[in-house]
Amino acid sequence: MKPLCVCSFCGASEFTADVLLAGTGAYICGTCVTSAAQSIADAELARYGGSTTDPTALAAHVDRWVIGQERTKRVLSVAVHNHYKRINKAAHNLQKSNVLLIGPTGCGKTLLARSLAEALQVPFVVADVTGLTQAGYAGEDVDSVAEMLFRAADGDVALAARGIVVLDEIDKLARRSVGLTRGSLDVSGEAVQQSLLKMVEGTQVRVGVTPQGRSHEMSTADVLFIASGAFSDLAEITRDRVRRSPLGFGSPLVVADEGVDPEFEDLVEFGMLPEFLGRFPVVSRLAALDVPQLRRVLLDVEHALVPEYRTLFALDGIDLRFTDAAIDRIATQAATLGTGARALRRILEDLLTDAMFHATRLPRGTSLTVTGADVEAGRVGQLDDLLGDRADPQKAAEEAMRARFRRRASG
Numbered sequence: 001m002k003p004l005c006v007c008s009f010c011g012a013s014e015f016t017a018d019v020l021l022a023g024t025g026a027y028i029c030g031t032c033v034t035s036a037a038q039s040i041a042d043a044e045l046a047r048y049g050g051s052t053t054d055p056t057a058l059a060a061h062v063d064r065w066v067i068g069q070e071r072t073k074r075v076l077s078v079a080v081h082n083h084y085k086r087i088n089k090a091a092h093n094l095q096k097s098n099v100l101l102i103g104p105t106g107c108g109k110t111l112l113a114r115s116l117a118e119a120l121q122v123p124f125v126v127a128d129v130t131g132l133t134q135a136g137y138a139g140e141d142v143d144s145v146a147e148m149l150f151r152a153a154d155g156d157v158a159l160a161a162r163g164i165v166v167l168d169e170i171d172k173l174a175r176r177s178v179g180l181t182r183g184s185l186d187v188s189g190e191a192v193q194q195s196l197l198k199m200v201e202g203t204q205v206r207v208g209v210t211p212q213g214r215s216h217e218m219s220t221a222d223v224l225f226i227a228s229g230a231f232s233d234l235a236e237i238t239r240d241r242v243r244r245s246p247l248g249f250g251s252p253l254v255v256a257d258e259g260v261d262p263e264f265e266d267l268v269e270f271g272m273l274p275e276f277l278g279r280f281p282v283v284s285r286l287a288a289l290d291v292p293q294l295r296r297v298l299l300d301v302e303h304a305l306v307p308e309y310r311t312l313f314a315l316d317g318i319d320l321r322f323t324d325a326a327i328d329r330i331a332t333q334a335a336t337l338g339t340g341a342r343a344l345r346r347i348l349e350d351l352l353t354d355a356m357f358h359a360t361r362l363p364r365g366t367s368l369t370v371t372g373a374d375v376e377a378g379r380v381g382q383l384d385d386l387l388g389d390r391a392d393p394q395k396a397a398e399e400a401m402r403a404r405f406r407r408r409a410s411g
């Protein structure tokens with residue numbers, strides 16, 4: 001007898017299948033339902049011990065750590081989601097979504113990548129590519145990147161193979177910048193770009209070589225690479241291209257170069273190899289943090305600097321406070337220094353070094369307030385009042401001498 005219904009997935013008929021469920025224009029058998037459910041469960045399990053790859057959940061986690069950069073947060077969350085979808089569902093025909101981040105120093109490129117890795121609970125390493133040389137040359141070998149991941153994963157090869165690597169200062173590998181350091185062999189940035197190609201795409205690497213010569217094989221095919229760099233004069237290249245273009249010439253629409261994203265050809269002109277760029281299909285640009293954003297890095301983000309310093313002082317029994325004007329001055333100064341949020345810590349360290357030096361000599365419970373004027377002066381003025389002449393060893397010595405002299409004069 002000819003079957004009337006067959007499973008649309010495996011072809012089992014009403015005679016051979018355990019159950020046949022009818023949908024609109026299709027059937028599915030019990031066996032296929034079970035195996036589909038299993039695949040879904042497997043994918044869930046593969047989400048590393050309960051961590052998530054859901055883009056909105058990833059972005060929410062990153063939000064706690066990174067101020068601003070909203071567009072890049074989205075782009076990265078989606079890229080990461082797709083990347084792990086590709087691994088978990090073994091859909092290896094999907095293109096690997098390595099990411100290129102372009103943005104000034106201290107704007108959160110590495111922090112973004114790190115907080116994503118944390119949300120995913122995968123190992124994370126930052127490799128400064130200017131320290132890499134072509135395989136076989138002096139210096140750190142390209143394979144060492146895989147070795148770093150292996151160590152970050154505590155020797156778990158399977159986990160290491162799903163990790164995230166930031167290739168920092170990638171712009172220093174531009175074709176025109178040879179950038180030789182003393183003692184290194186003649187290895188141009190272009191050659192290093194070449195030598196990174198295979199690893200970025202996926203290759204077998206030996207890691208964890210023991211003195212006995214034993215080692216593990218690790219594939220880099222499922223490692224997510226995030227290349228990052230400042231590409232400082234890329235904006236000029238982009239602007240020139242836009243000016244040359246028929247639409248761009250004299251057009252008021254493209255005058256604001258902040259809004260123009262670099263194209264593939266701009267990056268090639270900058271000195272990146274087309275083959276290299278081809279392996280980084282996702283590109284996102286980040287802007288420098290502005291003053292209100294720098295304020296938030298000081299005050300309200302996970303590991304914000306002001307609460308961190310307050311804790312440091314509290315351990316010595318000092319209640320450290322900042323006036324609003326002080327916060328404003330710090331953020332404004334930082335914005336002019338050109339090192340992004342990194343400048344904030346520099347300013348705070350300079351400002352508070354003396355206070356930290358003397359903190360243990362102040363009575364417990366002392367309240368110390370940093371004002372806007374203090375930030376201008378680079379020193380906490382109230383400290384002098386609190387310490388009196390103890391603040392300055394030179395002054396203290398002079399004072400002691402004067403006291404002796406007075407005694408002698410009166411005696």
Ligand SMILES: Nc1ncnc2c1ncn2[C@@H]1O[C@H](COP(=O)(O)OP(=O)(O)OP(=O)(O)O)[C@@H](O)[C@H]1O
Binds near residue numbers: 109228
């Ligand atoms: N958007 C941000 N939100 C919160 N903190 C930030 C942000 N950007 C930078 N920071 C702070 O500055 C430090 C340096 O930032 P990060 O390492 O991410 O810079 P980067 O953009 O990778 O710079 P580089 O190109 O020099 O590596 C971070 O540890 C963090 O404390």
Ligand SMILES: [Zn+2]
Binds near residue numbers: 007008011029031
């Ligand atoms: Zn079936």
